[in-house]
Every structure is written in C-alpha cells, then in structure tokens.
Amino acid sequence: MFTGREENAVESAFGTEIRDVDARTPNLARMYDYQLGGTHNFAPDRERLDAAVGHAPQTVPPAAVDRAFLQRAVAWCADRGIDQFLDLGSGIPTAGNVHEVARRRAPGSRVVYVDHEPVAVAHGNELLRGTESAAVVHADLLDPDDVLGAPRTAELLDFARPVALLVVGVLHHIGHGADVEGVLAEYRSALAPGSALVLSQLTGDAGAAEVPGGLHPRSLAEVGALFAGFDLMAPGLVPAAVWHPADPHEHGCSPRAAVSWAGVGVRGQV
Structure with missing residues (x-):
C-alpha cells in the first residue's frame, strides 16, 4: 500500500512524493483502485469498501466489470473513427488505460483524463511523462467550464x-x-x-436511494435520462457485463452483472 512520509504526503509507485493527501478520509479513486487489486489505497479506503460489501454486496459496483465495459466501449468508439477521448473521473491509472486501448485501434488517438483526487492526478502525470498525446487535468467533473477550459484540454x-x-x-x-x-x-x-457518451451507473432499481459506502444508485429510467441528446446504440442500456461482451457466456448469468447499467449513445446532427 502507499508509504506515508508525513501525515499529508505519500510516496508514489514511481518513487516521487505526493503532498496534500488526506489519508484518513475514504476516497473514491483509491477505493476503486482497491477493488481492482491495486496498491494505491489506505486503510480507511479498504475499511469503507469492505463494510459496504459486508453489509450489502449486491449494491457494490464491481469495478472489474465497469473497467472491462470501459475498455470495450473505447475500442467500439475507436473502431468507428473516434480518436479523441475525455475521461471524467478517470481515477488512479491501472492496466488497460484508455490511451492504451484507443491506440491499439487508432494509433493517433488523443486522451484527456480528468480527476480531482491529487493521488490520481499525480500518478497519471507520472504515467504519461513524455507522452504528448495524453494528459491529466486536475478538475472536478461537475465544473464543465473548468474541465473544457483547461489548457491541456484545449491543446489535445x-x-x-x-x-x-x-x-x-x-x-x-x-x-x-x-x-x-x-x-x-x-x-x-x-x-x-458523431460524438459519443460512454456511461455506467450503479443501479437503484432494487429501491435503495442510498447504500453503504456513500454510493448513490439511480434507476434505469434515471440513467436513461442522462443520455438526453444522444441516440443509444445497440444493445441499449443494459447491465455493464453484457454490453458487447468479449465472451457472451462469461457474465451473462451472474447476479453481480446487473449491479451497474451501462450504454453508449451517439450525438446526431444538431
């Protein structure tokens, strides 16, 4: 796990110091990293997620399923000629990042990652050092002006x-x-x-408005409303694991496969 030098500083996997890190408060980027088996997390992150899983495992979004959906959707977009990607809430870098997947399909792809967590941003900057066609923007996704107006966003x-x-x-x-x-x-x-919206969201169709771990589910109808202005592509809004699965039989019958709704919409002519 992270090695703390000071209360608000940690040593990254690259040997550099990341300052102004709150190691006492659970953080979604680090919780996601923990779910994926990463090492960039602290005890409070692990405890919060373990508590949520222990209390109601069916309500915890399976990070690996969401990650696999992301990779398949990026490949889908690249195969259809999209070579620019804006990844909101990208989290801590791990294997199979967007720029890696996209470039396998479209070598000239450009990617902007956005996150407000200092650890995620610092690790992203380290990972992308020397890479001209991808960058990390430190911003809150709820502030589109800040994200879209960032110099690196405009450059790439x-x-x-x-x-x-x-x-x-x-x-x-x-x-x-x-x-x-x-x-x-x-x-x-x-x-x-011709732009695409790639989105997944924890389902709230079981009736829970909030679940342990500070998560906020949304119903199928609520998730569908987020695609306003986009035409949903086949197979529509479905469990993340069954959106164009690499193996149609791998997750199709798993109870956890329906935890998150996922879909891809394309913006038509305006």
Missing part, C-alpha cells in the same frame, strides 16, 4: 470533431442533489455531431 482535443465522453463508474459517487443531467447537458453542448 478538437471539439469541432467527434469526441468520446467517458463517464464510467463515477456518477454513483455523486449525490442526488447535484444536477448531473444539467452537467452532462453542458458537456453535450460542447460536443460535435
């Missing part, structure tokens, strides 16, 4: 051409009081026709 992404907006495994960490639909509408207004 041409919004006159299609961009894939990635919002995977992050919205259920945002409370129902936030105007998520309005925020996504602001991003949509910046996207050219």
